[in-house]
Amino acid sequence: MPHHVDHVERSRAALTGRMFASLSNPHFRLFMAAMMGQMGAMNMQMVARSWYMYELTGSAALLGAVGLANGLPLLLLSLYGGVIADRVPKKHVLMVGQVASAALALAVAVLITTNIINWQLLIVASLMQGVIMALMMPSRQAVIPELVGEQGLTNAVALNTAGMNLNRLTAPGVAGLMIAVIGIESVYYVMTVLYIVATAFAMMLPITGTTALAGMNALDNVKEGLRYIKDSPVLPALLLVTLVAVVLSMPYMQLLPIFTKDIITVNADGLAWVTGIPLIGGLLEPLPELFEKSSFRLGTLMTVSGLGALAGSLFIAALPADRRGVYFLGSLMLTAITLLAFSISPWYFLSLALVIPLGLGQAGRMALSNALVQANSDDVHRGRVMSVYMMEFGVTNFGIFLIAILADVIGVQWAIGAGAAILGVVTVYFYLRTPIVRQLA
Numbered sequence: 001m002p003h004h005v006d007h008v009e010r011s012r013a014a015l016t017g018r019m020f021a022s023l024s025n026p027h028f029r030l031f032m033a034a035m036m037g038q039m040g041a042m043n044m045q046m047v048a049r050s051w052y053m054y055e056l057t058g059s060a061a062l063l064g065a066v067g068l069a070n071g072l073p074l075l076l077l078s079l080y081g082g083v084i085a086d087r088v089p090k091k092h093v094l095m096v097g098q099v100a101s102a103a104l105a106l107a108v109a110v111l112i113t114t115n116i117i118n119w120q121l122l123i124v125a126s127l128m129q130g131v132i133m134a135l136m137m138p139s140r141q142a143v144i145p146e147l148v149g150e151q152g153l154t155n156a157v158a159l160n161t162a163g164m165n166l167n168r169l170t171a172p173g174v175a176g177l178m179i180a181v182i183g184i185e186s187v188y189y190v191m192t193v194l195y196i197v198a199t200a201f202a203m204m205l206p207i208t209g210t211t212a213l214a215g216m217n218a219l220d221n222v223k224e225g226l227r228y229i230k231d232s233p234v235l236p237a238l239l240l241v242t243l244v245a246v247v248l249s250m251p252y253m254q255l256l257p258i259f260t261k262d263i264i265t266v267n268a269d270g271l272a273w274v275t276g277i278p279l280i281g282g283l284l285e286p287l288p289e290l291f292e293k294s295s296f297r298l299g300t301l302m303t304v305s306g307l308g309a310l311a312g313s314l315f316i317a318a319l320p321a322d323r324r325g326v327y328f329l330g331s332l333m334l335t336a337i338t339l340l341a342f343s344i345s346p347w348y349f350l351s352l353a354l355v356i357p358l359g360l361g362q363a364g365r366m367a368l369s370n371a372l373v374q375a376n377s378d379d380v381h382r383g384r385v386m387s388v389y390m391m392e393f394g395v396t397n398f399g400i401f402l403i404a405i406l407a408d409v410i411g412v413q414w415a416i417g418a419g420a421a422i423l424g425v426v427t428v429y430f431y432l433r434t435p436i437v438r439q440l441a
Helices: 003-019 026-057 060-087 090-113 119-148 153-181 184-203 218-231 235-249 251-263 268-275 294-318 324-344 348-375 382-410 412-433
Strands: none
Touching: 003 294, 026 060, 026 090, 026 119, 026 153, 026 184, 026 251, 026 294, 060 090, 060 119, 060 218, 060 251, 060 382, 090 119, 090 184, 119 153, 119 348, 119 382, 153 184, 153 294, 153 348, 218 235, 218 382, 235 251, 235 324, 235 348, 235 382, 235 412, 251 294, 251 324, 251 382, 251 412, 294 348, 324 348, 324 412, 348 382, 382 412
16 A cells, blocks of 8 residues: 555544544443433424424514523523432433433424414423423533543534534424324324433433532522632633524524524426436435425525534544634624525525534534533532523523514514624624633633
8 A cells, every 4th residue: 555545544543533532431431322212202392392382383583482481490490400410310310301301392392283282381391391401401411421431521512513413303203293293192102202212321321420518508509600600710701602602603593493484485497497407306306395395495505504514523622632723713704694594585496505513613612612611610610610601592482583583573584684784893792802712721
């Protein structure tokens, strides 16, 4: 074998080995298997709940309200979820949370099957799911360094994000197709099974090290964790820029049903052109009737965005642990630019192309913000720091609700586009004026 070819092969093998390094840890493999089941169910729910709420009501405000109901517990209860993560074996928290999620998904499926469901019950179910997530998610995030150690943290978090995005690549499209062909209730039955599978894998996880928070009650634990964040030289700025990015960039996912039903059209000429492309034309030719269904367009948009997100996650997994602050801010700028373009596009296939780099930017933001926050937290406080990190997603749902109301007033394209433009300005500001974020290794 020529020397240069051998060098290329060794470099490729080293890159692949670095990209998937954490999967050599059997405990992390169990965690990933459990996470894949849970995130598969959550991604199917994202399509099903949003589509069904808009189908029942036709209201952007109520579509935002179902997201708000899901996010409110994250805002109110995540800090206590962080205390639980620092007090209780995280394996037990994961198991209880997944069993509760399975029971809730089954209850919604039965309500739909018996034709009892209405939009009010859908909001109640969303609120209950938010309570489960608020109490469970800090443990799910904080257990990662206990399984892989500090050195493997960035790789493991990026692979965790890659797993989430692999689900985004498949689960939404499957959910959209199931809604169009079988019916909405089928999605919730499949979600129930996925949560049960996740519970089975979580049961096989080891009980990793926990920190006993003796001498203080839960409220004192919360206050002490907040003081720790306030006194950190890095965490306040990092959590602030993450909050702004999440609030301004995430609402488009919840409001996609409006785009697919009212804005993004499948032009007959465009469909004819795409079906004429070799290789993919034959796959798309039998599907013109499906393209007319908003649930199918919604599922495919979310699935294709997962393709970019998966690529972004694997790219971050392969990165050495340096210049992560620059890559983080670069991910925010990519998100801002592509989200602005997406908000303008009325054409399905152009929107389909735009969500690939949009997903890549979102994945970079998710993986790097998570890894940087955890890397700059000590073992004693990590669960509570991650609870504040998760609280930001609760705040996001307030942002989604406000942008949904704004969408009813000025239109969804203006509302999402304005958020994207503001995100671009904020990213430039943080790059120029807050070097502590830019210089994070």
